[in-house]
Amino acid sequence: MDRLLWMTCFIRAVETGSLTAVARELGIGQPNVSRHLASLEAQIGTRLMHRSTRKLSLTPEGERYYAEVRPALDALREAESNARGEDHPAGLLRVSCPVALARYKILPLVKPFLARYPDISLDLQIGDRMVDLVEEAIDVAIRVGDLRDSVLRARRIGTARRVCVASTDYLAARGVPLTPLDLPRHDCVLFSLLATGAVWPFELAPVQVSGRVRVNSPEGVRAAVLDGLGIAMMPVWLFAAEIASGQVQVLMPEWRVPPLPIHALYPDKRLLPRRARVFIDLLAAEFADDPMLCGPAIP
Incomplete structure (x- = not known):
């Protein structure tokens, strides 16, 4: 049983939304992708995904499984890369960020970031609602303002005056x-x-x-x-x-208003994929050079 291959098929099916795309990416043919997904569901004992000719949709069990398995696969790939002595960030990076900050400060950095790291794909979730990083499989959330008590890790990357x-x-x-x-x-x-x-x-x-x-x-x-x-x-x-x-x-520029901290949040530093680390580093460096966003950065 190649459960790792089954899991990879499932993860990529969720992220691409297409069994054909997974088959093309892995070079194994669409019928094999369908069989691998069926084998994974049989092994686990529950349906993870509804499949039709037009659409793939996750079951509630599939959503939980994706959120828990994807970081584990990321950690495995990074361990293999480290063992080979590579320093080559790759894969899909999912980032949540507020609308205004995304439009004026983050989206202009996407092109140079992707040019620097050609093997990274970026999925920007732009919106002002508070997302659940674990439930929604978000790697990094950018938030403006004081943080509530949380189990999430945070790195301060800027200050909004x-x-x-x-x-x-x-x-x-x-x-x-x-x-x-x-x-x-x-x-x-x-x-x-x-x-x-x-x-x-x-x-x-x-x-x-x-x-x-x-x-x-x-x-x-x-x-x-x-x-x-x-x-x-x-x-x-x-x-x-x-x-x-x-x-x-x-x-009234002489009347000071307390600035708002800007943080990058992530679930657990030990499982933070390298592609997420280089993205956070880029934001911190760019914000430090921006007079409207610079402030003391807390590692």
């Missing part, structure tokens, strides 16, 4: 606030997922703000600010181009 901003059109119509105490007299665009709610946490003078627009995504806050709907407190890199062009103005 927050500022108050408004469009020049809004300021021309409503005036420029000089201190946080002026903000209650202004329309503020509220980020509904902010941990402090409607209280903007200036270090010396936290202030309650209000406004007619409340948005649950940084991209939505950005759009509202550019439309002249009010003042927002957001990471400065979200408005870098508009600040440079003069369309948006940074307000």
Whole structure:
């Protein structure tokens, strides 16, 4: 019994969504791939995957099996590579990252990363929800903000400096606030997922703000600010181009707001595949050179 081959067929079927693609990749023919999957299910004693001519879909048992087996196969391949003295990251890397950070800071790094590591494939899961790394078989999650207590490992790779901003059109119509105490007299665009709610946490003078627009995504806050709907407190890199062009103005820069840490999270350092390590290293190095993202990096 070649259970390792069966497991490889299963893992690649999940990741490619196609038995034909697995057969082509492994050079064994599609009927053999189907037989290997059936043998694996028979050995385990449960169905892992529903297969049809059009679609592959995992059963709940298959989802758990994939999440647990894939790191084990990664560790085995890395051990073999180390034994051969190779340093050649390869395979599929699954990364979860928030929408705004992905658009403005991570997606521009994808092309040079893949050029540097031609045997790595990247699956970016872009969204602002909190994913379960183990259940969803995510290698690395990039998160902005203070971390909750967690069994996950974390490496700090950057810092998001927050500022108050408004469009020049809004300021021309409503005036420029000089201190946080002026903000209650202004329309503020509220980020509904902010941990402090409607209280903007200036270090010396936290202030309650209000406004007619409340948005649950940084991209939505950005759009509202550019439309002249009010003042927002957001990471400065979200408005870098508009600040440079003069369309948006940074307000009260002398009033400091605590920055937000940016972390790379992963389930267990011992099973972190090399392709994940080189990706995290790249982000940390690039963020360290970016004046809007640099900060003390904690290994």
